[in-house]
Amino acid sequence: MTTDEPRTDPTRRAGVRQVAERAGVALSSVSRVLSGHPDVSELMRHRVLDAVAALGYEPDHLAQSLRRGASMTVGYVVGDISNPLTAQIALGAETALRRAGYSLLLVNSTSDPDLDAQHIRLLRQRRTDGLLLAMADERHAATIAELERYPGPCVLVDRVCAKLPRASGVHSDHRAGLSAAVEHLYRLGHRHIALVNGDPRVLPARERAAVLRRFARGVPDLEVTVRPGGFTAAHGRDATAALLAGGAGRPTAVIAGGNQILPGVLAAVRAAGLTVPTDLSLVTCDQVALVEFLRPPLATVTRDLGDLGEVAAALLLERLSGRARRRVTLPTGFRADHSCAPPPKRPT
Amino acid sequence: MTTDEPRTDPTRRAGVRQVAERAGVALSSVSRVLSGHPDVSELMRHRVLDAVAALGYEPDHLAQSLRRGASMTVGYVVGDISNPLTAQIALGAETALRRAGYSLLLVNSTSDPDLDAQHIRLLRQRRTDGLLLAMADERHAATIAELERYPGPCVLVDRVCAKLPRASGVHSDHRAGLSAAVEHLYRLGHRHIALVNGDPRVLPARERAAVLRRFARGVPDLEVTVRPGGFTAAHGRDATAALLAGGAGRPTAVIAGGNQILPGVLAAVRAAGLTVPTDLSLVTCDQVALVEFLRPPLATVTRDLGDLGEVAAALLLERLSGRARRRVTLPTGFRADHSCAPPPKRPT
DNA sequence: GTGAAAGCGCTAACAT
DNA sequence: ATGTTAGCGCTTTCAC
Numbered sequence: 001m002t003t004d005e006p007r008t009d010p011t012r013r014a015g016v017r018q019v020a021e022r023a024g025v026a027l028s029s030v031s032r033v034l035s036g037h038p039d040v041s042e043l044m045r046h047r048v049l050d051a052v053a054a055l056g057y058e059p060d061h062l063a064q065s066l067r068r069g070a071s072m073t074v075g076y077v078v079g080d081i082s083n084p085l086t087a088q089i090a091l092g093a094e095t096a097l098r099r100a101g102y103s104l105l106l107v108n109s110t111s112d113p114d115l116d117a118q119h120i121r122l123l124r125q126r127r128t129d130g131l132l133l134a135m136a137d138e139r140h141a142a143t144i145a146e147l148e149r150y151p152g153p154c155v156l157v158d159r160v161c162a163k164l165p166r167a168s169g170v171h172s173d174h175r176a177g178l179s180a181a182v183e184h185l186y187r188l189g190h191r192h193i194a195l196v197n198g199d200p201r202v203l204p205a206r207e208r209a210a211v212l213r214r215f216a217r218g219v220p221d222l223e224v225t226v227r228p229g230g231f232t233a234a235h236g237r238d239a240t241a242a243l244l245a246g247g248a249g250r251p252t253a254v255i256a257g258g259n260q261i262l263p264g265v266l267a268a269v270r271a272a273g274l275t276v277p278t279d280l281s282l283v284t285c286d287q288v289a290l291v292e293f294l295r296p297p298l299a300t301v302t303r304d305l306g307d308l309g310e311v312a313a314a315l316l317l318e319r320l321s322g323r324a325r326r327r328v329t330l331p332t333g334f335r336a337d338h339s340c341a342p343p344p345k346r347p348t
Numbered sequence: 349m350t351t352d353e354p355r356t357d358p359t360r361r362a363g364v365r366q367v368a369e370r371a372g373v374a375l376s377s378v379s380r381v382l383s384g385h386p387d388v389s390e391l392m393r394h395r396v397l398d399a400v401a402a403l404g405y406e407p408d409h410l411a412q413s414l415r416r417g418a419s420m421t422v423g424y425v426v427g428d429i430s431n432p433l434t435a436q437i438a439l440g441a442e443t444a445l446r447r448a449g450y451s452l453l454l455v456n457s458t459s460d461p462d463l464d465a466q467h468i469r470l471l472r473q474r475r476t477d478g479l480l481l482a483m484a485d486e487r488h489a490a491t492i493a494e495l496e497r498y499p500g501p502c503v504l505v506d507r508v509c510a511k512l513p514r515a516s517g518v519h520s521d522h523r524a525g526l527s528a529a530v531e532h533l534y535r536l537g538h539r540h541i542a543l544v545n546g547d548p549r550v551l552p553a554r555e556r557a558a559v560l561r562r563f564a565r566g567v568p569d570l571e572v573t574v575r576p577g578g579f580t581a582a583h584g585r586d587a588t589a590a591l592l593a594g595g596a597g598r599p600t601a602v603i604a605g606g607n608q609i610l611p612g613v614l615a616a617v618r619a620a621g622l623t624v625p626t627d628l629s630l631v632t633c634d635q636v637a638l639v640e641f642l643r644p645p646l647a648t649v650t651r652d653l654g655d656l657g658e659v660a661a662a663l664l665l666e667r668l669s670g671r672a673r674r675r676v677t678l679p680t681g682f683r684a685d686h687s688c689a690p691p692p693k694r695p696t
Numbered sequence: 697g698t699g700a701a702a703g704c705g706c707t708a709a710c711a712t
Numbered sequence: 713a714t715g716t717t718a719g720c721g722c723t724t725t726c727a728c
Contacts, residue, residue, distance in 0.1 A: 058473050108446075365722095
């Protein structure tokens, strides 16, 4: 045995310490080389990098985080990741964040406002550097309180909250696309339009309702009905069934206020034995898989959800690099399709 | 000024240190109280908890992780989180893991095997305690190599790899549901069935192909065609278009081997001007939103993806608590529907 | 039952 | 340009 190196446990991963020993230099020199400090000689750089390669050294991200005071981790609080819209946003955000060296910690709150608040606390204790948040209730006191205690920057995703002036935000201009839809229906002759809406505790639902109400104010011969509820198929089904049971007073066009609501609306329409668009015109919000293969293909209020995630990530990265808070609005569109037609002649 | 407490910076969060000072006890006592050590007097417990409450102390999860050698974090490597199936699995897994105190670090590899490998490295450096993995290529050398170097337990989600004997795994029994579908088609009279398949580098695609081939071997008068490719709509469209252009030799039934492939298949069928099921029978794999509202409603090979995520989480938690590695197979079913009918009479 | 002290793996002064 | 030292905030021996 001619080795003079102290036999360190080979099953255990090497740390800067082992690298320094092997290279015959100080710990700090290893750290300097690895973090790209300018003042290092070529000789030093080589000695260290050789030792790093020989030992298969990898920095401990956890220790770095503790020491540097930055975890390079971002929390993403969502109501329901299994909603394809949420998932598309997550994809956009994760990709952009990872490019900047951040990782995404995902927490799901099943659209429970109290869980939102708990999760913000968790993410604070985990020392995430920032937050992306699509809370279930923009005015929930506990959520707002936790957010105020949260030390890092926060970006609201398709949400707004006046009580959080520190937060950045990105949201779709839900009014634009839906206005186009309502106008389209009105021009086709519809005089009673119903919106089977989601939960008005979040921006998208409130904006959609606002579009219908505002439009109706400007056009006296238009009647509008808004049925708020959960973003669920069950609500879509029940609300639509009730609307369609309205006899002569029933709407001639129905707008599904979200992809989760749509299946319920379709089920109710089918159960009522109505034909689209002959008996009833239909519009849905948010493009999801297969809508274009329904018969007839559904007219849709469209937007780019990957964008939403990417912009959210960009806004957070801005704040993390010290820049000011900002709010961004992204466009929505409307794709008319065969699910909209003039209303049936009403028997007089 | 009668206070004798040293005025600590109030903008800064309190640590165990501050709690100990305020309570007039040692650091270690604070730690003991907070971690529920048995040997603590009631007096001590109260003094500490009072100070904790007064200062609004919250433990630093990062520091705990470093010291304890466990980050209470699990990495989840997916090909595409925006795929609703993946997202449903993620929901099941996140929920189960969070219940056990773990958080989920999500990384998306855009189905790029090299990114899979890179991500495993990242998650190792971040000291995640374990891994959930749905890799893009089960045999990719870099992925396997990184996985072998990964120190914690790993659960393959709907994937298998003989070279990773240490890994737990959960996957659907893709054969069962698809066998039922093929049998159903055969009984209806179909003698040429095509599978527009996904990428055979992953288990689901291989199992689906195997079902068709095995069935054909047992039934000499059945012709089967398998068109492997990416799990994409583009592949679905192109492959289906090619199949349908086959003239007299074209299949009378087509199976879409995944939810991503389905829209392409539907587009090609529509483009070919064929009517389902009169001209062509159709089956798809994996229930997704709206399939039941297509006309006709699509026959579907079904499974519970939330389960897949939950079981994956459970298997990982088992390993994390020292128990042995395990493999679980979950059931699939088949829901026949109006998209399947006897094949059209062939002109002789 | 409680306190003192060591150290998880790393970085950033501060020296030289 | 390199080495020495003091922590980041916490847990955990080890003494008493």
